[in-house]
Amino acid sequence: MHITARLPKETAREYSLRVLKENIISLALEPGSMVSENEMAAKLGISRTPVREALIELSRVGIVEILPQKGSRIMLIDYALVEESRFLRLVLEREVVRHLSQMEPAPDLSYLEENLRLQAFYVEHPNPEKLLELDNLFHALLFQLANKVQIYGWMMEGLTVHFDRVRSMSLNTIKDIKIVSDHQAIANAIASKNPDEAGALIEKHLSRYKIDEVAIREKYPAYFK
Numbered sequence: 001m002h003i004t005a006r007l008p009k010e011t012a013r014e015y016s017l018r019v020l021k022e023n024i025i026s027l028a029l030e031p032g033s034m035v036s037e038n039e040m041a042a043k044l045g046i047s048r049t050p051v052r053e054a055l056i057e058l059s060r061v062g063i064v065e066i067l068p069q070k071g072s073r074i075m076l077i078d079y080a081l082v083e084e085s086r087f088l089r090l091v092l093e094r095e096v097v098r099h100l101s102q103m104e105p106a107p108d109l110s111y112l113e114e115n116l117r118l119q120a121f122y123v124e125h126p127n128p129e130k131l132l133e134l135d136n137l138f139h140a141l142l143f144q145l146a147n148k149v150q151i152y153g154w155m156m157e158g159l160t161v162h163f164d165r166v167r168s169m170s171l172n173t174i175k176d177i178k179i180v181s182d183h184q185a186i187a188n189a190i191a192s193k194n195p196d197e198a199g200a201l202i203e204k205h206l207s208r209y210k211i212d213e214v215a216i217r218e219k220y221p222a223y224f225k
Helices: 012-025 037-044 049-062 079-102 110-124 130-144 149-157 160-173 179-191 195-206 208-219
Strands: 065-069 071-074
Touching: 012 037, 012 049, 012 160, 037 110, 049 065, 049 071, 079 130, 079 149, 079 179, 079 195, 079 208, 110 130, 110 179, 130 149, 130 160, 130 179, 160 208, 179 195, 195 208
Parallel strands: none
Antiparallel strands: 065 071
């Protein structure tokens, strides 16, 4: 497991939940593996209670299975839940990019452009974890520019972990990844004030996991239901 430092003002439960999600998405906690509350609490330097609360929260969205007297197990990937997660993101993000394309005054896209430059660097110098981080930041910036930060937070707290696990696998499996070109096209559509194109491009981007499914299943056959 990769343990990051606790953020300022982050509660113990929030810290536990964030670290668990990060490790589940990165596959450091593999589908089917067990999680011990005691071990997790010791690694984080907190009590068992917030760890238990975080695991219960993840169990509500089907990421963790609580096994009485045994511990908790990371659930195998269910493509039906991956699709629900993608659908949720698509509904919200399509409207966000359409909104950005019609805003007056036009949003400042300089942060998106800087993010894209960094993405291009990590495509040339492969680092899947960093690329996934920048991918998430790109989408977070879209919501920030649209003044919909709370909605992004609610979205990321729910089913999206299912989708993000598959995205992580894709970055570790597919050689000809389209992240930078997809994101650049979305940014260009927003800049050119073309809401229909922006909406169509975000749908294409969030649907790539379907194209990658065969390769992902071949590389990670034990991770799926």
